[in-house]
Amino acid sequence: MRLEKINLLEKFEQLPGGNYAVGVVAKMNDYEFKIVRFKGDFVWHRHPETDETFILLEGTLVMNFRDRTVEVHAGEMIVVPKGVEHKPSSGNGYKALLIEPAGVLNTGDIQGEMTLQRIEWV
Amino acid sequence: MRLEKINLLEKFEQLPGGNYAVGVVAKMNDYEFKIVRFKGDFVWHRHPETDETFILLEGTLVMNFRDRTVEVHAGEMIVVPKGVEHKPSSGNGYKALLIEPAGVLNTGDIQGEMTLQRIEWV
Numbered sequence: 001m002r003l004e005k006i007n008l009l010e011k012f013e014q015l016p017g018g019n020y021a022v023g024v025v026a027k028m029n030d031y032e033f034k035i036v037r038f039k040g041d042f043v044w045h046r047h048p049e050t051d052e053t054f055i056l057l058e059g060t061l062v063m064n065f066r067d068r069t070v071e072v073h074a075g076e077m078i079v080v081p082k083g084v085e086h087k088p089s090s091g092n093g094y095k096a097l098l099i100e101p102a103g104v105l106n107t108g109d110i111q112g113e114m115t116l117q118r119i120e121w122v
Numbered sequence: 123m124r125l126e127k128i129n130l131l132e133k134f135e136q137l138p139g140g141n142y143a144v145g146v147v148a149k150m151n152d153y154e155f156k157i158v159r160f161k162g163d164f165v166w167h168r169h170p171e172t173d174e175t176f177i178l179l180e181g182t183l184v185m186n187f188r189d190r191t192v193e194v195h196a197g198e199m200i201v202v203p204k205g206v207e208h209k210p211s212s213g214n215g216y217k218a219l220l221i222e223p224a225g226v227l228n229t230g231d232i233q234g235e236m237t238l239q240r241i242e243w244v
Binding site (some may be wrong): 003004005006007008009026027028029031050051052053055057062063065068070071072075076077078079080081082084097099100113 | 125126127128129130131148149150151153154172173174177179181185187190191192193197198199200201202203204206219221222223
Protein backbone atom coordinates (compact mmCIF):
# COMPACT_ATOMS: atom_id res chain seq x y z
CA MET A 1 0.00 0.00 0.00
CA ARG A 2 1.54 3.25 -1.16
CA LEU A 3 -0.06 6.33 0.38
CA GLU A 4 2.62 8.82 -0.65
CA LYS A 5 1.85 11.63 -3.03
CA ILE A 6 3.88 11.90 -6.24
CA ASN A 7 5.35 15.15 -7.53
CA LEU A 8 5.29 14.61 -11.27
CA LEU A 9 7.89 17.12 -12.48
CA GLU A 10 10.31 16.15 -9.70
CA LYS A 11 10.10 12.52 -10.82
CA PHE A 12 11.57 13.51 -14.21
CA GLU A 13 14.88 14.24 -12.48
CA GLN A 14 15.24 10.48 -11.94
CA LEU A 15 14.91 9.59 -15.63
CA PRO A 16 17.97 8.89 -17.76
CA GLY A 17 19.02 11.45 -20.41
CA GLY A 18 18.42 11.41 -24.16
CA ASN A 19 15.46 12.21 -26.39
CA TYR A 20 13.24 9.43 -25.02
CA ALA A 21 12.89 8.31 -21.44
CA VAL A 22 10.03 6.60 -19.60
CA GLY A 23 9.48 5.62 -15.97
CA VAL A 24 6.59 4.18 -13.97
CA VAL A 25 5.44 6.43 -11.09
CA ALA A 26 2.20 4.86 -9.87
CA LYS A 27 -0.24 2.01 -10.26
CA MET A 28 -4.06 2.13 -10.11
CA ASN A 29 -5.65 -1.34 -10.20
CA ASP A 30 -4.07 -2.92 -13.29
CA TYR A 31 -3.18 0.44 -14.89
CA GLU A 32 0.17 2.20 -14.77
CA PHE A 33 1.03 5.90 -14.70
CA LYS A 34 4.27 6.58 -16.56
CA ILE A 35 6.20 9.79 -17.01
CA VAL A 36 7.55 10.29 -20.52
CA ARG A 37 10.09 12.77 -21.87
CA PHE A 38 10.24 12.79 -25.64
CA LYS A 39 11.70 14.82 -28.49
CA GLY A 40 11.66 13.86 -32.16
CA ASP A 41 9.50 11.52 -34.22
CA PHE A 42 8.12 8.33 -32.75
CA VAL A 43 6.96 5.43 -34.94
CA TRP A 44 3.49 4.84 -36.36
CA HIS A 45 1.77 2.19 -34.27
CA ARG A 46 -1.53 1.19 -32.71
CA HIS A 47 -2.58 -0.55 -29.51
CA PRO A 48 -5.07 -3.19 -30.64
CA GLU A 49 -6.21 -3.94 -27.07
CA THR A 50 -6.53 -0.61 -25.29
CA ASP A 51 -7.09 3.15 -25.26
CA GLU A 52 -4.08 5.22 -24.16
CA THR A 53 -4.08 8.59 -22.38
CA PHE A 54 -1.51 11.41 -22.58
CA ILE A 55 -1.65 14.33 -20.12
CA LEU A 56 0.81 17.07 -21.12
CA LEU A 57 2.91 18.56 -18.32
CA GLU A 58 5.40 20.64 -20.34
CA GLY A 59 5.92 21.47 -24.01
CA THR A 60 3.85 20.35 -26.97
CA LEU A 61 3.00 16.90 -28.28
CA VAL A 62 2.01 16.74 -31.94
CA MET A 63 -0.18 13.65 -32.18
CA ASN A 64 -0.36 12.51 -35.77
CA PHE A 65 -3.30 10.41 -36.89
CA ARG A 66 -3.74 9.17 -40.47
CA ASP A 67 -6.48 11.73 -41.13
CA ARG A 68 -5.56 14.63 -38.84
CA THR A 69 -2.98 16.12 -36.48
CA VAL A 70 -3.74 17.32 -32.95
CA GLU A 71 -1.37 19.63 -31.03
CA VAL A 72 -1.57 18.92 -27.32
CA HIS A 73 -0.07 21.54 -24.98
CA ALA A 74 0.74 21.57 -21.26
CA GLY A 75 -2.52 21.39 -19.30
CA GLU A 76 -4.27 19.42 -22.04
CA MET A 77 -4.91 15.69 -22.46
CA ILE A 78 -5.86 13.33 -25.26
CA VAL A 79 -7.15 9.75 -25.29
CA VAL A 80 -5.93 7.73 -28.27
CA PRO A 81 -8.66 5.17 -28.96
CA LYS A 82 -7.93 1.46 -29.08
CA GLY A 83 -6.74 0.31 -32.49
CA VAL A 84 -6.20 3.80 -33.97
CA GLU A 85 -2.83 4.38 -35.66
CA HIS A 86 -0.87 7.29 -34.22
CA LYS A 87 2.63 8.76 -34.24
CA PRO A 88 3.68 11.15 -31.45
CA SER A 89 6.10 13.89 -32.53
CA SER A 90 7.66 16.91 -30.88
CA GLY A 91 10.13 19.38 -32.35
CA ASN A 92 11.01 21.02 -29.04
CA GLY A 93 10.21 18.14 -26.72
CA TYR A 94 7.51 17.44 -24.16
CA LYS A 95 6.99 15.95 -20.74
CA ALA A 96 3.80 13.95 -20.27
CA LEU A 97 1.98 11.58 -17.97
CA LEU A 98 0.93 8.43 -19.82
CA ILE A 99 -1.87 6.19 -18.52
CA GLU A 100 -2.61 2.71 -19.85
CA PRO A 101 -2.92 -0.89 -18.62
CA ALA A 102 0.29 -2.42 -17.28
CA GLY A 103 2.13 -4.50 -19.87
CA VAL A 104 1.14 -2.44 -22.92
CA LEU A 105 4.09 -2.24 -25.31
CA ASN A 106 5.17 1.36 -26.05
CA THR A 107 5.27 0.69 -29.79
CA GLY A 108 2.05 -1.32 -29.80
CA ASP A 109 1.78 -3.68 -32.77
CA ILE A 110 5.21 -2.66 -34.16
CA GLN A 111 8.51 -3.90 -32.76
CA GLY A 112 11.70 -2.02 -33.59
CA GLU A 113 14.52 0.08 -32.18
CA MET A 114 12.11 2.31 -30.22
CA THR A 115 10.52 -0.69 -28.46
CA LEU A 116 11.14 -0.82 -24.71
CA GLN A 117 11.06 -4.35 -23.34
CA ARG A 118 11.00 -3.16 -19.76
CA ILE A 119 10.16 0.13 -18.02
CA GLU A 120 11.56 0.78 -14.54
CA TRP A 121 9.86 2.51 -11.62
CA VAL A 122 11.28 5.91 -10.74
CA MET B 123 -14.36 7.88 -31.49
CA ARG B 124 -13.25 11.13 -29.91
CA LEU B 125 -9.88 12.39 -31.11
CA GLU B 126 -10.14 15.91 -29.72
CA LYS B 127 -7.75 17.11 -27.06
CA ILE B 128 -9.18 18.34 -23.76
CA ASN B 129 -8.05 21.52 -22.03
CA LEU B 130 -8.56 20.67 -18.38
CA LEU B 131 -8.77 24.12 -16.78
CA GLU B 132 -11.06 25.41 -19.55
CA LYS B 133 -13.46 22.55 -18.83
CA PHE B 134 -14.00 23.88 -15.31
CA GLU B 135 -15.80 26.89 -16.79
CA GLN B 136 -18.63 24.52 -17.73
CA LEU B 137 -19.17 23.22 -14.19
CA PRO B 138 -21.97 24.58 -12.01
CA GLY B 139 -21.10 26.85 -9.05
CA GLY B 140 -20.87 25.96 -5.36
CA ASN B 141 -18.27 24.25 -3.19
CA TYR B 142 -18.52 20.89 -4.96
CA ALA B 143 -18.87 20.26 -8.66
CA VAL B 144 -17.90 17.27 -10.81
CA GLY B 145 -18.03 16.61 -14.56
CA VAL B 146 -16.82 13.82 -16.83
CA VAL B 147 -14.32 14.96 -19.49
CA ALA B 148 -13.00 11.73 -21.02
CA LYS B 149 -13.23 7.97 -21.08
CA MET B 150 -10.36 5.43 -21.41
CA ASN B 151 -11.62 1.85 -21.80
CA ASP B 152 -13.99 1.45 -18.82
CA TYR B 153 -12.39 4.28 -16.81
CA GLU B 154 -13.59 7.87 -16.56
CA PHE B 155 -11.66 11.12 -16.19
CA LYS B 156 -13.62 13.62 -14.09
CA ILE B 157 -12.81 17.20 -13.19
CA VAL B 158 -13.61 18.08 -9.59
CA ARG B 159 -13.79 21.45 -7.87
CA PHE B 160 -14.07 21.14 -4.10
CA LYS B 161 -13.84 23.27 -0.98
CA GLY B 162 -14.64 22.15 2.56
CA ASP B 163 -14.79 18.75 4.21
CA PHE B 164 -15.93 15.68 2.33
CA VAL B 165 -17.19 12.55 4.12
CA TRP B 166 -15.16 9.57 5.31
CA HIS B 167 -15.67 6.74 2.85
CA ARG B 168 -13.90 3.92 1.03
CA HIS B 169 -14.21 2.32 -2.39
CA PRO B 170 -14.28 -1.41 -1.69
CA GLU B 171 -13.83 -2.32 -5.37
CA THR B 172 -11.20 0.03 -6.77
CA ASP B 173 -8.19 2.32 -6.39
CA GLU B 174 -8.88 6.01 -7.11
CA THR B 175 -6.46 8.62 -8.49
CA PHE B 176 -6.39 12.38 -7.85
CA ILE B 177 -4.16 14.65 -9.95
CA LEU B 178 -4.09 18.20 -8.53
CA LEU B 179 -4.45 21.03 -11.05
CA GLU B 180 -4.90 24.01 -8.69
CA GLY B 181 -4.88 24.54 -4.94
CA THR B 182 -4.29 21.98 -2.20
CA LEU B 183 -6.13 18.77 -1.35
CA VAL B 184 -5.69 17.57 2.22
CA MET B 185 -6.24 13.81 2.00
CA ASN B 186 -7.07 12.46 5.44
CA PHE B 187 -6.45 8.80 6.17
CA ARG B 188 -7.15 7.21 9.56
CA ASP B 189 -3.43 7.06 10.37
CA ARG B 190 -1.99 10.03 8.49
CA THR B 191 -2.70 13.14 6.42
CA VAL B 192 -1.18 13.89 3.02
CA GLU B 193 -1.21 17.40 1.49
CA VAL B 194 -1.38 17.18 -2.28
CA HIS B 195 -0.56 20.35 -4.23
CA ALA B 196 -0.93 21.35 -7.89
CA GLY B 197 1.40 19.19 -10.00
CA GLU B 198 1.15 16.27 -7.60
CA MET B 199 -0.98 13.11 -7.63
CA ILE B 200 -2.05 10.44 -5.18
CA VAL B 201 -3.59 7.00 -5.61
CA VAL B 202 -6.01 6.06 -2.82
CA PRO B 203 -5.84 2.26 -2.56
CA LYS B 204 -8.93 0.10 -2.82
CA GLY B 205 -10.74 -0.28 0.48
CA VAL B 206 -8.79 2.41 2.37
CA GLU B 207 -10.89 4.95 4.28
CA HIS B 208 -10.23 8.54 3.25
CA LYS B 209 -11.74 12.01 3.60
CA PRO B 210 -10.72 14.77 1.16
CA SER B 211 -10.63 18.26 2.66
CA SER B 212 -9.59 21.70 1.45
CA GLY B 213 -9.72 25.01 3.30
CA ASN B 214 -9.08 27.16 0.24
CA GLY B 215 -10.39 24.82 -2.42
CA TYR B 216 -8.80 22.74 -5.15
CA LYS B 217 -9.30 21.72 -8.76
CA ALA B 218 -8.36 18.14 -9.59
CA LEU B 219 -8.57 15.45 -12.23
CA LEU B 220 -10.07 12.26 -10.81
CA ILE B 221 -9.54 8.88 -12.50
CA GLU B 222 -11.47 5.73 -11.61
CA PRO B 223 -13.68 3.11 -13.25
CA ALA B 224 -17.00 4.38 -14.61
CA GLY B 225 -19.87 3.87 -12.19
CA VAL B 226 -17.89 4.31 -8.98
CA LEU B 227 -19.99 6.21 -6.44
CA ASN B 228 -18.32 9.42 -5.24
CA THR B 229 -19.04 8.60 -1.60
CA GLY B 230 -18.09 4.93 -1.98
CA ASP B 231 -19.65 2.74 0.68
CA ILE B 232 -21.49 5.66 2.33
CA GLN B 233 -24.68 7.23 0.98
CA GLY B 234 -25.71 10.67 2.16
CA GLU B 235 -26.24 14.27 1.13
CA MET B 236 -22.87 14.43 -0.68
CA THR B 237 -23.71 11.40 -2.84
CA LEU B 238 -24.07 12.17 -6.55
CA GLN B 239 -26.40 9.75 -8.30
CA ARG B 240 -25.35 10.96 -11.75
CA ILE B 241 -22.39 12.91 -13.11
CA GLU B 242 -22.78 14.74 -16.43
CA TRP B 243 -20.24 15.14 -19.21
CA VAL B 244 -18.87 18.65 -19.64
